[in-house]
Amino acid sequence: MASIFTKIIEGNIPCYKVAESDDFLAFLDINPNAKGHTLCIPKKEVNKLFDLDAEIYAGLMEFSRKVAVALEKAVPCKRIGMSVIGLEVPHVHVHLIPLNTMEDIRFVQKVTLSPEEFKELAETISSHFEG
Numbered sequence: 001m002a003s004i005f006t007k008i009i010e011g012n013i014p015c016y017k018v019a020e021s022d023d024f025l026a027f028l029d030i031n032p033n034a035k036g037h038t039l040c041i042p043k044k045e046v047n048k049l050f051d052l053d054a055e056i057y058a059g060l061m062e063f064s065r066k067v068a069v070a071l072e073k074a075v076p077c078k079r080i081g082m083s084v085i086g087l088e089v090p091h092v093h094v095h096l097i098p099l100n101t102m103e104d105i106r107f108v109q110k111v112t113l114s115p116e117e118f119k120e121l122a123e124t125i126s127s128h129f130e131g
């Protein structure tokens with residue numbers, strides 16, 4: 001069965017899109033640790049990060065780097081943190097999280113944003129993205 005992220009790629013589930021290339025997609029996490037929490041995924045559905053072939057793995061890292069640069073311009077923070085977990089969604093995704101404190105990367109605190117705030121945030125990050 002297609003992962004929830006494949007359904008997002010196919011447009012069957014909406015997302016707040018931040019950036020896209022032929023092979024990768026970045027969108028806002030729906031239950032963010034911190035404002036600007038973004039997920040970067042390969043369009044090819046693979047469960048585990050280290051099962052990606054080397055080219056897609058390297059491409060995902062470079063795509064994530066570009067998204068992180070845009071994110072840091074859009075969201076005031078000390079730095080962008082990066083994490084890969086995948087215990088909830090079995091489709092490789094890189095978490096990019098604007099950090100101000102260690103709590104922001106711990107996946108225990110969550111922030112609530114309105115649909116308008118999500119939309120505006122995605123557009124702002126996207127405006128800084130240089131693909």
Ligand code: 5GP
Pocket residue numbers: 004013015016027028029030031032084085086087088089090
């Ligand atoms: P993990 O698999 O790394 O433990 O976490 C999966 C992440 O995906 C979580 O941070 C969760 O909030 C996010 N997530 C799960 N379902 C959706 C969805 O339908 N849309 C978006 N934008 N994010 C999702």
